[in-house]
Amino acid sequence: MLDRELLNTLPDVVRDRVLTINEQNRLRYSGDDQQLIGRIGYTAPDPNIINDAVTALALGKNVLLKGPTGSGKTMLAELLSHLFYQPMHSINCSVDLDAEALLGYKTLTYDDSSNAHITFVSGPVEKAMKHGQILYIDEINTAKAETLPILNGVLDYRRMVLNPFTGETVRAKEGFSVIAAINEGYVGTTPLNEALKNRFVVIDVPYLQGGALGNMLKEQSLLKDEHVISQFVTLSQDLLSKVKEGQISEEGASTRSLLDACDLSAYMPPQRAIRRAMIDKLEDDREKAAVQNIAETIFGR
Numbered sequence: 001m002l003d004r005e006l007l008n009t010l011p012d013v014v015r016d017r018v019l020t021i022n023e024q025n026r027l028r029y030s031g032d033d034q035q036l037i038g039r040i041g042y043t044a045p046d047p048n049i050i051n052d053a054v055t056a057l058a059l060g061k062n063v064l065l066k067g068p069t070g071s072g073k074t075m076l077a078e079l080l081s082h083l084f085y086q087p088m089h090s091i092n093c094s095v096d097l098d099a100e101a102l103l104g105y106k107t108l109t110y111d112d113s114s115n116a117h118i119t120f121v122s123g124p125v126e127k128a129m130k131h132g133q134i135l136y137i138d139e140i141n142t143a144k145a146e147t148l149p150i151l152n153g154v155l156d157y158r159r160m161v162l163n164p165f166t167g168e169t170v171r172a173k174e175g176f177s178v179i180a181a182i183n184e185g186y187v188g189t190t191p192l193n194e195a196l197k198n199r200f201v202v203i204d205v206p207y208l209q210g211g212a213l214g215n216m217l218k219e220q221s222l223l224k225d226e227h228v229i230s231q232f233v234t235l236s237q238d239l240l241s242k243v244k245e246g247q248i249s250e251e252g253a254s255t256r257s258l259l260d261a262c263d264l265s266a267y268m269p270p271q272r273a274i275r276r277a278m279i280d281k282l283e284d285d286r287e288k289a290a291v292q293n294i295a296e297t298i299f300g301r
């Protein structure tokens with residue numbers, strides 16, 4: 001079901017467009033494809049995030065979600081897939097990502113008479129293009145610079161790619177769209193090449209804060225004590241101030257880690273939960289001490 005409350009936050013023209021695409025896709029997709037349709041779960045720190053991402057996609061733009069680790073970029077991509085009722089094919093980039101991981105690979109198959117055939121198994125880029133569906137490219141800035149140019153033609157007005165393994169020129173069917181995510185400045189990432197970045201509309205995805213964070217923690221975490229949840233919201237706020245002052249790195253204030261700490265706190269004292277889920281992940285001793293101090297101020301020793 002579409003989330004009516006969420007849809008009502010969108011301007012009329014955008015909402016109508018989403019409803020039309022959603023309805024058309026509902027009639028098109030069944031079975032396997034339905035399993036690739038994302039879930040509702042993302043809470044936006046600012047309603048313009050969803051509004052602008054939906055608008056850009058409805059206009060056929062590529063969307064680049066930019067934000068720190070665990071800020072909900074994948075969840076937002078899933079929500080967009082859900083809103084458009086459009087299956088989503090995902091690629092998790094890394095330095096090992098190669099053309100085969102994007103486009104597909106050849107393999108040997110056997111028919112009923114045990115005769116061997118070489119068949120091509122489509123990768124996520126080819127599948128999303130041929131079916132006119134969503135391609136989600138996670139951590140696009142961890143891929144090797146040599147691999148990404150394959151995507152240039154896919155991302156611009158041509159919407160096509162030459163598959164070197166089959167010799168086929170693949171053209172995207174209507175409805176094909178691309179959502180990518182980057183985590184700028186994180187270890188192991190490189191700044192995204194300008195030509196590639198130029199092909200996207202950029203949406204910033206910051207960490208949730210305040211009341212919206214409290215509601216999300218209430219909904220998603222195992223912790224049900226409202227007072228302790230509000231203490232975690234304060235912890236997050238104080239951590240983000242330290243991030244702004246440059247005392248701790250952005251991932252020290254990750255919503256994902258905060259959620260883990262809340263879950264653990266349902267079964268152990270918050271201080272220990274914070275150490276396991278947040279402090280011990282950090283490399284730098286000064287950062288560890290800074291988080292520890294904040295936690296002690298809020299939860300006591």
Ligand SMILES: Nc1ncnc2c1ncn2[C@@H]1O[C@H](COP(=O)(O)OP(=O)(O)OP(=O)(O)O)[C@@H](O)[C@H]1O
Nearest residue numbers: 041042043069070071072073074075183208255256
């Ligand atoms: N705004 C949010 N709304 C709902 N859940 C959130 C939000 N932000 C973070 N979360 C929670 O944190 C977890 C991590 O979110 P997600 O995997 O989408 O982050 P990400 O930005 O894609 O992370 P990474 O950059 O590490 O891939 C989710 O499973 C979800 O439970």
